[in-house]
Amino acid sequence: xxxxxxxxxxxxxxxxxxxxxxxxxxxxxxxxxxxxxxxxxxxxxxxxxxxxxxxxxxxxxxxxxxxxxxxxxxxxxxxxxxxxxxxxxxxxxxxxxxxxxxxxxxxxxxxxxxxxxxxxxxxxxxxxxxxxxxxxxxxxxxxxxxxxxxxxxxxxxxxxxxxxxxxxxxxxxxxxxxxxxxxxxxxxxxxx
Amino acid sequence: xxxxxxxxxxxxxxxxxxxxxxxxxxxxxxxxxxxxxxxxxxxxxxxxxxxxxxxxxxxxxxxxxxxxxxxxxxxxxxxxxxxxxxxxxxxxxxxxxxxxxxxxxxxxxxxxxxxxxxxxxxxxxxxxxxxxxxxxxxxxxxxxxxxxxxxxxxxxxxxxxxxxxxxxxxxxxxxxxxxxxxxxxxxxxxxx
Numbered sequence: 326x327x328x329x330x331x332x333x334x335x336x337x338x339x340x341x342x343x344x345x346x347x348x349x350x351x352x353x354x355x356x357x358x359x360x361x362x363x364x365x366x367x368x369x370x371x372x373x374x375x376x377x378x379x380x381x382x383x384x385x386x387x388x389x390x391x392x393x394x395x396x397x398x399x400x401x402x403x404x405x406x407x408x409x410x411x412x413x414x415x416x417x418x419x420x421x422x423x424x425x426x427x428x429x430x431x432x433x434x435x436x437x438x439x440x441x442x443x444x445x446x447x448x449x450x451x452x453x454x455x456x457x458x459x460x461x462x463x464x465x466x467x468x469x470x471x472x473x474x475x476x477x478x479x480x481x482x483x484x485x486x487x488x489x490x491x492x493x494x495x496x497x498x499x500x501x502x503x504x505x506x507x508x509x510x511x512x513x514x515x516x517x
Numbered sequence: 518x519x520x521x522x523x524x525x526x527x528x529x530x531x532x533x534x535x536x537x538x539x540x541x542x543x544x545x546x547x548x549x550x551x552x553x554x555x556x557x558x559x560x561x562x563x564x565x566x567x568x569x570x571x572x573x574x575x576x577x578x579x580x581x582x583x584x585x586x587x588x589x590x591x592x593x594x595x596x597x598x599x600x601x602x603x604x605x606x607x608x609x610x611x612x613x614x615x616x617x618x619x620x621x622x623x624x625x626x627x628x629x630x631x632x633x634x635x636x637x638x639x640x641x642x643x644x645x646x647x648x649x650x651x652x653x654x655x656x657x658x659x660x661x662x663x664x665x666x667x668x669x670x671x672x673x674x675x676x677x678x679x680x681x682x683x684x685x686x687x688x689x690x691x692x693x694x695x696x697x698x699x700x701x702x703x704x705x706x707x708x709x
Contacts, residue, residue, distance in 0.1 A: 349543035352650035356544075356573045356643050381548045383698045386645065386657050392698055397705045404707050439662055443682075446638030447657075451548050453578065454646070458544035465578050465639075470631055481709045490635075506575045506584055513589045515596050517673045 355457045360503040362462025365495035369400070369420040374459055378423065378494060381455030385447035388440030391431050394448045397424040397480050397488075407479035408491070410472055415464070419495030424468070424476065425449050430485045442469070445489035452492050462497030465490055547649045552695040554654025557687035561592070561612040566651055570615065570686060573647030577639035580632030583623050586640045589616040589672050589680075599671035600683070602664055607656070611687030616660070616668065617641050622677045634661070637681035644684050654689030657682055 370378075379396060387393060399405055400421045405413035408424075416422045425448050427441035449465055456463035468476050468488045476488040562570075571588060579585060591597055592613045597605035600616075608614045617640050619633035641657050648655035660668050660680045668680040 351541035352544040352547035401707045446635045447642040450639040450642040515593045
């Protein structure tokens with residue numbers, strides 16, 4: 326009886342530990358269920374959450390291993406207003422935005438890096454997925470090629486750093502269903 | 518005694534079910550530990566794996582909800598050779614490549630879609646992460662803006678569809694450690 330009792334306790338302890346692991350959503354679930362969040366409660370992200378998002382961003386692949394990403398985290402509403410000609414209401418509601426920027430040159434001769442945009446896009450997607458993974462809402466706002474000069478000026482960016490995307494991150498107000506975008510007709514085999 | 522016995526059995530059953538869930542890697546683990554895979558065993562991906570990767574790709578966000586992504590899955594070695602001026606050895610070793618393409622125009626007037634590249638990059642990152650999540654290796658090979666005309670010709674793509682990235686997917690030969698790219702000096706607050 327004593328043995329069975331200890332076995333039960335051990336199984337329960339193991340199970341609790343499993344549950345804690347299972348509480349982290351799987352990568353496929355996050356990828357498939359992520360959607361753009363544009364309504365926020367106003368509760369701000371914590372420094373720990375922000376670091377997770379930035380770590381996820383910097384884990385992106387990069388062409389020629391240039392890691393050209395740079396970040397400006399903005400929570401000042403006046404700065405947000407100055408960054409865009411289109412109104413910063415969503416950003417102010419979220420409370421925090423991550424401006425994903427790219428260093429557009431590389432090497433000793435400051436050659437153009439043809440892949441800085443691709444790298445910044447990968448960073449942006451990683452941040453969106455990480456936000457979903459930790460229960461936050463976020464959305465990809467394209468800055469480049471629309472109003473990068475205004476954002477650059479508001480943030481005082483150097484000439485060789487271009488703001489690429491602006492990602493508000495916050496606590497979602499309400500919830501939505503992800504779009505079903507699966508379309509097998511978009512898949513071809515060996516030839517178009 | 519009977520009750521304790523049944524409790525133990527129930528806890529064990531629950532635990533097995535938890536373990537099965539936990540076997541799916543978490544989103545953050547996958548994002549942080551993904552790396553570029555260039556060595557493959559030659560074992561080919563299955564149709565079910567391929568569908569998971571393509572579903573993950575199509576779950577990406579897209580500017581103005583254009584969903585401009587198109588895919589050509591290539592497993593024919595001669596086609597691979599014809600797609601690039603740089604040699605297709607890695608692709609042939611993986612056995613399968615996914616060519617992520619973008620429709621570069623939109624709407625009734627065939628206006629240029631300024632966000633097709635960003636969308637294709639998000640698709641590519643999703644595919645890389647999904648590959649890692651299901652235990653496959655993959656790497657982002659930039660096609661655009663380097664040799665898109667050669668790939669377009671080899672695949673017979675329409676004029677308004679541009680090949681963006683080429684992602685070999687397969688079973689990794691060996692294993693590596695992900696790069697540590699975390700660099701807090703790349704983070705600024707409110708101003709550069």
